[in-house]
Each structure stands twice: as structure tokens, then as C-alpha cells.
Amino acid sequence: MDPLSECPGTTAQVPEAAQAPPAPTPPPTPGRRRVLAGLGIAAASPFVLGAGRTRPREAPVAAGGPTGRATLLRNAALVLTMDPALGDGPLGTVEGADVLMRDGAVTAVGRRLGVPAGTRVIDVSDRLLMPGFVDVHTHLWQSSMRGGCSGRDLFGWLAACNRPTFSRISPTDMYRFVRLAALDSVQSGVTTLVDWVDALPYDTTTQYVRALADTGVRFSYAMFQAEAQADLLSRVKKELIDPLPLASAQIATHAARAIEGLNRIHWEIAQDLGLMLNSHVLERVEQRADDPLSVLTGIGAFGPRLLMNHAIHLTDDEISAIAAHDVRAAHCPLSNMRLASGVMRLPDLGRRGVKVGLGQDGGTNDSSDFFALMKSAIGLQRAHSLDASVFPQVQDVLRAATMGGAEAIGMADRVGSLTPGKRADVLVLDPGTLNFAPRFDRIAQIVFNGRPENVEAVFVDGRPLKLGGRLVDVDTARVVREAEAAATRLRATAPAERRA
Numbered sequence: 001m002d003p004l005s006e007c008p009g010t011t012a013q014v015p016e017a018a019q020a021p022p023a024p025t026p027p028p029t030p031g032r033r034r035v036l037a038g039l040g041i042a043a044a045s046p047f048v049l050g051a052g053r054t055r056p057r058e059a060p061v062a063a064g065g066p067t068g069r070a071t072l073l074r075n076a077a078l079v080l081t082m083d084p085a086l087g088d089g090p091l092g093t094v095e096g097a098d099v100l101m102r103d104g105a106v107t108a109v110g111r112r113l114g115v116p117a118g119t120r121v122i123d124v125s126d127r128l129l130m131p132g133f134v135d136v137h138t139h140l141w142q143s144s145m146r147g148g149c150s151g152r153d154l155f156g157w158l159a160a161c162n163r164p165t166f167s168r169i170s171p172t173d174m175y176r177f178v179r180l181a182a183l184d185s186v187q188s189g190v191t192t193l194v195d196w197v198d199a200l201p202y203d204t205t206t207q208y209v210r211a212l213a214d215t216g217v218r219f220s221y222a223m224f225q226a227e228a229q230a231d232l233l234s235r236v237k238k239e240l241i242d243p244l245p246l247a248s249a250q251i252a253t254h255a256a257r258a259i260e261g262l263n264r265i266h267w268e269i270a271q272d273l274g275l276m277l278n279s280h281v282l283e284r285v286e287q288r289a290d291d292p293l294s295v296l297t298g299i300g301a302f303g304p305r306l307l308m309n310h311a312i313h314l315t316d317d318e319i320s321a322i323a324a325h326d327v328r329a330a331h332c333p334l335s336n337m338r339l340a341s342g343v344m345r346l347p348d349l350g351r352r353g354v355k356v357g358l359g360q361d362g363g364t365n366d367s368s369d370f371f372a373l374m375k376s377a378i379g380l381q382r383a384h385s386l387d388a389s390v391f392p393q394v395q396d397v398l399r400a401a402t403m404g405g406a407e408a409i410g411m412a413d414r415v416g417s418l419t420p421g422k423r424a425d426v427l428v429l430d431p432g433t434l435n436f437a438p439r440f441d442r443i444a445q446i447v448f449n450g451r452p453e454n455v456e457a458v459f460v461d462g463r464p465l466k467l468g469g470r471l472v473d474v475d476t477a478r479v480v481r482e483a484e485a486a487a488t489r490l491r492a493t494a495p496a497e498r499r500a
Contacts, residue, residue: 070102070119071462073129073428078442080130081109082403082417090395091443092417099129101424104461109418122457124428128442130398131417132191132425132458133370134405137309137330137359140195141166141174141208143181144487145363154284154339157364168493171204173486178211180483184368185217185360187471188452191425191460192218192406192415194330194359196252196278196309199225202232209240213247216465218425220409222250222278227262233269246461248411250278250307255292264299276305276328276410283310283341293318302327307409309359312342319345323352328408331400333376335361343384346377347391357405358397371450374401378447394444428457430469 079099081092086109088094098113099106115121142162149161169177185193197208205223212219221241225232237249251270253263263279270277281292293314296302304326311329314322322329331344349356358373365373374397381390392400406416414423429446431437436449458466465472 070100070107070116071424071459072113072115072119072121073099073101073124073426074121076124076129076428077126077431078128079109079418080128080398080443080446081419082131082399083419086417086419091398093443097129099418099426101426101459101462104424104463106418106420106422106424106426108420124457126430126432127456128429128431128446129418130427130429130446131402131415132427132460133189133401134357134409134411134416135185135190135193135360135370136307136357136405136408137332137361138181138185138193138195138365139197139362140178140181140185140193140212141169141197142177142363143184143483144169144173144177144490146366148363152339154341155286157339161363164494165490166198168490169204169486170489171207173489174200174204175207175211176479176482176486178208179215180479181362181368182212182215182217182219183471183474183476183479186215186458186460186465187455188368188370189427189455189458190217190360190368190370191427191458192220192409192411194220194222194250194278194307194409196222196280197224198252199229202235205232205236206240209236209244209247213244216246216460216463218246218415218423218460220248220250220411222252224252224254224266227265230265230269234273237273237275249273250276250409253277253279255279255281255295256287256290257295258290260295260299263295263301267299267301270301270305276307277301278307279309281308281311282313283336283339285313285342288313293321297321304328305410309361310336310341310344312336312344314345316348319348319352319354322349323354326355328410329354329356330359330408331356331377332359332361332365333380334366334373335359335364337376337380338364338366343380346381347385350391350396355404355407356400357408358400369452370401371447371452371454374398374447394447397447398443424459424462426457426459427455429454430456 076097079094079097081087081094083092084090086092094109097109097111100108100113145161145165149157152160200208209221223233223236233251241247241249251266253266255263267277279296282288296306302325307328307330309330310332329349331346336342336344346356358377360368360373377397378392381392382388403412403416406412415425418426431442431445433454435451436445436454455466456469457464
């Protein structure tokens with residue numbers, strides 16, 4: 001949804017200097033950590049994911065692990081590599097295959113791979129493997145108002161929920177809301193996300209980035225600032241983003257004629273720092289008055305380093321220009337439906353080869369469910385066109401959720417497929433569940449039957465963030481409890497007319 005930056009300078013943060021930064025969620029008890037570290041790692045004693053299903057076994061993998069140690073995911077029923085050169089068909093499918101990971105990268109994909117000495121082996125028989133989901137547009141802090149303003153369109157939601165909430169979140173509570181939403185994304189299979197964040201003071205930004213880093217997800221921090229604080233953009237990148245191996249940055253803006261000067265400043269900073277420019281564009285038809293595409297063209301940003309979010313109300317000529325200049329786009333179907341924003345012309349963009357990824361768009365996606373996002377991306381076009389053959393089809397949304405998203409944000413050389421040499425961001429899906437079984441068309445079932453609970457394991461950079469259906473080393477009850485307390489504080493400071 002459109003950010004607060006429609007009105008730059010209206011997002012002043014209320015500091016909470018008297019409140020100490022939140023303590024990190026505590027690690028598991030020493031007994032559990034000793035068990036994890038002491039379990040066998042030899043090929044002769046592989047861990048079986050979901051053994052018994054009703055009571056998953058702990059994994060023989062502690063978070064992290066020594067450099068150089070390999071992990072072999074053994075004997076998957078089906079691997080979707082998302083690399084047509086590595087498997088059959090456009091999704092690169094391989095049956096009965098293994099995936100070997102070392103030093104955070106995919107080393108090999110194939111049947112009956114050799115097992116290097118000291119390799120930890122995880123038996124993934126009957127499971128489905130694929131690259132992690134790439135969420136190209138979200139606002140994680142909006143977990144603070146889940147379900148809010150449910151009867152409003154975009155403009156009503158911005159006025160009644162978004163703006164008054166954002167401006168009152170303390171640095172400490174920002175950490176709690178972002179961590180809650182980031183963990184929810186990870187458990188649903190998101191391994192890379194782009195978080196569009198409006199203007200924040202440096203201390204709050206520190207807590208925001210820390211929450212993302214503590215989660216272990218790969219992320220790009222798309223940061224907005226008004227002109228007076230524009231120097232913070234390079235400072236945040238240098239001091240907070242660059243030291244984190246899983247982090248990158250983008251420059252966020254909101255293209256509009258009224259703030260064309262600020263858009264130009266943002267693009268100049270993006271060029272200086274070698275970053276993408278990330279802008280909301282034509283989410284509602286009324287925003288045609290902002291003349292956003294002409295602004296972006298006029299400042300010289302129209303090209304492959306521009307990511308446009310929503311881009312719903314485009315003309316034929318604009319779609320042609322986007323394709324000709326290799327501009328990228330983020331499609332957020334669940335949010336667009338929720339806010340009555342319209343239907344993206346996804347079939348027209350697809351025909352022109354525009355690189356489009358899927359985005360959850362924060363609070364108005366309502367939950368972190370990438371399967372629902374894929375299903376709605378298909379269903380929305382079919383309902384609109386009355387044509388079941390319309391783009392996208394199953395293979396199209398699976399690609400948009402992975403490799404397509406990576407292409408859209410300029411990270412296709414690192415993530416999006418299980419091509420050897422890329423980073424080891426991998427999902428293990430369990431199809432042996434009430435919502436997924438019985439087997440009919442496994443690939444279609446990922447999209448139409450899948451739910452976050454089918455995500456049995458998540459690896460980011462080869463490190464397990466979810467195993468046996470549970471987040472690793474996360475006290476979820478505490479994360480929820482701290483977010484609830486933060487929300488209670490937020491409601492207590494709301495104007496009286498907004499508390500109802």
C-alpha cells in the first residue's frame with residue numbers, strides 16, 4: 001500500500017529514551033542446545049524430517065555451524081530448481097534428488113550425490129524442495145495494526161490506520177513488531193524480502209534493522225527520508241546495512257509531481273550508492289494526477305534499477321515503455337483486493353516480458369502466507385477475465401515467487417533458484433498433510449493446496465531457520481507476548497476517537 005511518504009515530513013517519531021532496547025529472544029535451554037549439538041552428523045545416521053509427523057524430531061543441526069561444513073538434503077520426492085538447465089521443463093524439476101549445501105551456497109543438485117566427510121545428512125524422503133520465496137514488497141512494521149481499518153480503501157486505511165500508528169511507535173516497540181512479522185514471513189517460506197520503510201530517526205532505524213538481522217532472513221532495506229534528513233540514507237547503508245552479510249539496501253521514494261525535487265534527490269543518492277530506486281506507482285486510479293511515470297522518466301530513473309510497486313493503472317503506452325526500459329514491478333494481489341485498489345494488468349506485463357515479483361505489502365496482506373499470495377495472483381486474473389487460461393498459470397506464479405522476484409530486485413545471480421553456486425536458500429515442503437494429500441499434481445498442489453504449515457524446513461544461506469515445522473532457537477510465545485504488550489501501549493496512546 002502507499003506509504004506515509006505521500007506527505008513527507010509528517011512521520012516524526014516519538015522517542016522512548018527511557019525504555020531500554022529489547023533483550024533478544026532467549027535461546028533454548030542449555031539441555032536442548034547440547035542435544036542439538038551432540039546429535040549425529042554422519043551419513044550413516046541421517047535426520048528424518050517430520051519422522052512420525054505427529055511429533056517432529058529435533059534436527060541434528062545447531063543454528064549456524066562451523067564454516068566449511070556441508071549439509072545434504074537426501075532423496076527428495078521432487079526438487080523444483082527453478083533453473084530450466086537443471087532439471088526438466090521450465091521449473092527445472094528433478095525427481096528423487098539430493099541438494100548439497102556448503103559454506104552457505106548450493107554445491108550440487110542430483111540423484112545419489114556423494115557425501116563428503118563430516119556432512120550432516122537430512123533425509124527428506126517424500127518431501128518437495130524448492131528455492132525460498134522472494135517477497136519483493138512489504139512493510140513489516142504494519143503487523144502493529146493487523147486487521148485494522150478492514151472496511152477502508154487505500155486512502156481511508158492510510159488516514160485512519162497507517163499514518164497515526166507509524167508516528168507513535170517507539171524504537172523498542174518497532175523492534176518487536178518487525179521481529180514478529182519477519183518471523184512470520186520466515187515460517188511461511190520467505191527467505192528474501194524487500195522492506196519499504198518510511199522516514200525514521202536513526203535510533204529507530206537501528207532497531208528496525210536489528211530486528212531483521214536477528215531473524216536471519218535475507219533482506220533489502222528500502223529506506224525513505226525527506227530532503228532535510230537525506231544524509232541519513234548513506235549513513236544507514238554504511239553503518240547498519242553494509243556490515244550485515246544478508247542485508248542490502250534500496251532507496252525508497254513515492255513518485256509524484258508535487259515532490260519531484262525529492263524524487264530527483266532520491267534517484268541521485270541511489271546512483272551514488274549503486275542502489276535500486278523503489279517507488280509506489282499508481283496503486284489507485286486517482287494517483288494518475290501525480291503523473292508518476294512522467295516524473296520517473298524525467299529524473300532519469302526509468303530503467304532496470306527502478307522497482308515499481310503495485311503499478312495497477314497503467315496504459316498500453318506505459319506498459320510498452322516499462323518493457324522497453326526493463327523496469328521491474330511488484331505485484332501485491334491480496335493487498336490490492338483488500339484495499340479495493342484494482343487489478344494489475346499482469347497478463348499484458350507478462351506478454352511483454354516485464355520482470356514481476358510478488359509482494360505481501362505488510363499489514364493489508366493480513367498474514368504472511370505466500371501460498372495464498374500465489375493462488376490469488378492466479379485467481380484474480382481468472383475472475384477478472386473469465387478465462388482460466390489467462391496468464392499467470394501455476395508455473396508462472398511459482399517462478400514469480402522465486403526466480404522472478406529475484407530478477408525484479410536485481411538478485412538473480414544470488415537467489416531465486418537452486419543453481420549450484422547460488423546462495424543456499426531452500427524450502428522443504430511436506431505434502432503428507434490433510435490439506436495437501438493425496439498426490440495428484442504436486443506442482444499445482446504447491447500453489448492451490450499449500451499453506452505455511454506445509455513448510456517443514458527453511459534454510460537461508462545454508463543455515464536452518466525452521467526445522468521439523470518449528471522456528472529454530474525462537475521462543476515464539478515470548479515474541480507474541482512482547483508484540484501484544486507493544487500493541488497495548490500503542491492503543492493506550494491513541495486519540496480517543498481512534499480507540500474504538
